[in-house]
Amino acid sequence: MHLTTEQLPKNLRGTIWACLIAPRPIALISTLDTQGVPNIAPYNSYSGLANNPPLLGVSFSRRGDEEKTTLANIKETGVFVINLVPRFLADVMNTSAEGTDKEDDFKRLGLTRAEAGTISCPRIGESPAALECRLLNTVPLPPSRCEMVVAQIVGVTIRDEFYTPENGFDPLAADLLASVGAEEYLSLNGESLHLPKTW
Secondary structure, three states, X not given: OOOOHHHOOHHHOOOHHHHHOOOEEOEEEEEEOOOOOEEEEEEOOEEEEXXXXXXXXXXXXXXXXXXXXXXXXXXXXOEEEEEEOEHHHHHHHHHHHHOOOOOOHHHHHOOOEEOOOOOOOOEEOOOOXXXXXXXXXXXXXXXXXXXXXXXXXXXXXXXXXXOOOOOOOOHHHHOEEEEOOOOEEEEOOOOEEEOOOOO
């Protein structure tokens, strides 16, 4: 079968890319607003861009005519944390987008607020590893309405039980979660999960 993107059935246009561009790593991105209120939101649209120096990109869609809170916070403060998501945080990840903009998401989600080592933005203590990122620039992605944040990783925290002298980090031991569809997930140890969106 071959279809142009314009020929795709309308019911597939929002989901087929999630199934075709898979697996994708899941992150809980933590940010602060200018008043110091922390925000946590799930993202599977991020990727490594370079190793030396370490760069990553995160793509943001819009919420109607407004920027998402995470993107607005990154632009205002210039920093954010990519918190890796293990299997045991799957339910927290799935409900993390439900809060309001002025709510402390660490308290709402029952997560431990831990200090980052190199930036003034908290990380999630339960995460097996956290990448501390500093904004370099933002790139519009026309003809879509999306925008990509390009950031440099300036620090990393790895929980001791997942650190290895050989590679630095053991993703299998951490049982990281990957997106393999619109509401389908797979842990690195082979468990399939269906997590209907609650937002």
